[in-house]
Amino acid sequence: MENWGIYVHIPWCRRRCPYCDFYFEIGAAQQGYAKKILEEFERKKHLWPAQAPSTLYLGGGTPSLLHPEELDKIIMGLKKAAGVQQWQVSLEANPEDLDETILESLKAVGVERLSLGIQSFDDGVLKWLGRAHDGKRAQEVIQQAQSAGFTELSVDFIFGLPGESLQRVETELNTLAAFDVGHVSAYLLTVEPGTPLLIQIQKNKKQAPDDDFQADIYAHLQHELKRSGYQQYEISSWAKAGKASTHNRIYWGQGSYLGLGPGAHSCRVLPAGDLERRINVSDLQKWWQGEPGIEEVSLQSPEASFLESVAFGFRDMERGVRLKRLSERHQTPVSSELLSKLQSMQRKGWVSQMKTAWVLTESGALFADAVAREILN
Ligand code: SF4
Known part of the structure; x- marks a missing residue:
């Protein structure tokens, strides 16, 4: 039996990063969210494999905005309801939302792996990206997470900004080298439809990224990360031995995963070989009220599913x-x-x-x- 996982979308952010096209709402997390997530799991669990899931991933939005008590209810509630003995719990977090107390609470509620939205250690880059933290805070939070006992850390970077130099890769990796971080996700900046970044570019307030430069910096990243001891195991992911993301590998292998919360996606492999996909409505209030049509369901033939599994595999x-x-x-x-x-x-x-x-x-x-x-x- 193949591994399967659960994804929980936490749809709140403090502010909008101009390049982001994920589903989120600006503001404080709503109380009672954990209860709604557990109700959704109860409604759907009979459709997913009877064996217990091997991973739980809390993504967003900004999961670190949810109060640790609510996170505890989600993690412990799902663990009990899904009959889990052992699984890997990962959580995405932004540097500005964490401190020693919160990190200890996250550890206490069973979060094992933290994916930190560092993006850069350079204040100028962080400002361009519209992030709320600075480079000093980015370094501090890694240190604090390690002191709180997190040995499974992943750091996200965004490269390929207009006007950037290849040298930025070495500068960022030299700073990172001071910490023994096992996993790096490095993305190239993309300009997505409907984002404030696209509007800024159209109004000539910001430059668009350059494709040729992005190809050069990607090759440079591959070279420098390898030199720093990271093995590339996915297009945007590099890991030291044994530190690859168990949950994300389920996505890349077109395995089964159940997405809970507004905007969450699910996929399951049916016995005849078809892939069934479900997409929850990207609207917190509609999802909360459970209105009809909050979920789009589509079925793909075994032949099309096979080709998709090959392509994305x-x-x-x-x-x-x-x-x-x-x-x-x-x-x-x-x-x-x-x-x-x-x-x-x-x-x-x-x-x-x-x-x-x-x-x-x-x-x-x-x-x-x-x-x-x-x-x-
Ligand atoms: S914190 Fe993450 S999800 Fe929220 S706006 Fe920024 S990039 Fe998007």
Whole structure:
């Protein structure tokens, strides 16, 4: 039986980061949220595998805005209701929301892995990104988390801003090296539709990121993170030995996960090989009131699910795509057309064939979207 996980969306933020297109509401977290999450789990749990989930991920929005008592109710409530003995609980947090007391409370309620929205140690970069913390606070929070006993830490960075230099990578990683952090997620800045950043660019108040520079900085990041002892195991994720994210690997492997809360996505693999997806409405009040139509459900045929599992399976650069296993899971034969597409991408150096799996190469990581498009078209 494959691992499956639970995702809980905590939809509040203190302020809007101009580049962000996630679903969130500005303001303080609403009391009683834990109760609503547990009710949603009770309504849906019969649809997910009978075995206990292996991971719980609290994402957002800003989960660290939720009071530790509410977090405790969610974590302990889900653990009991899902019959969990052992699982990995991860939580996303922003530096400005944490202090020693909160970190200790998070540890006490069972959070094991913290994903910190550091983004940069440079005040100028943080200001450009519209973040609420500064570089000094970013360093302090890592130190505080480690003192509170968090050995599973992940740090997020955003690179590829207009006017940035390649040197920024070394500067950030040199600062990070003072702490023994096991996991790094490094993203390139993207300009999403409907974001304040896009409007600022359209009004010439900010410059757009440059594609060629982003390709250069990505290659530089790959090189420097490797030199710092991190192994790339996903397009935007690097880890030291044993520190890869268990929960995110379920997404990349197109496994089953149950999303709870407004805007949360779910996916489950059905016995006949189809993938069923559910998307909760991105509207806190509608979700809270449980109005009809708060959830969109779609079913994908086994053939389409197989191709999607192959296309997105390449994101996991260590495990890669095991065609035989996916073909059995989705009850779909491997076509000669798919094999010839893979061989053509192998000639371009984007993918390579290992013993039992096809994997994305280091240079192919920059073309991951093109690889997925090629497989799906
Ligand atoms: S804190 Fe995170 S979720 Fe909230 S606006 Fe900023 S990037 Fe988006």
